Amino acid sequence: MAGRWLYAGQVLKVVEIVAMDHDYYFDLPALDGREPWERFAPNSDGLLYYVRADGGDLLGCPPFLSVAQAKAWADAQPWAPIAWDG
Secondary structure (H helix, E strand, O other), rough: OOEEEOOOEEEEEEEEEEEEEEOOOOOOHHHOOOOOOOOOOOOOOEEEEEEEOOOOOOOOOEOOOHHHHHHHHHHHHOOOOEOOOO
């Protein structure tokens, strides 16, 4: 799922909700010698949802159990309002 918003009221930006079948952030600390974080459990479909901006890296937010939760988080950010597709 994707949406669009205007940076500074002029530059079109894209935000996406992406589903993953694993906790993307869980192993990141261990890669540089730190203790791993607590793993987030996936939903009943085995998925976690993340928010990504402009097709790049995931944003620094926790994973969500539903698209609705991820959208609500994105809509609450300073860059909102977001016009969501479909």
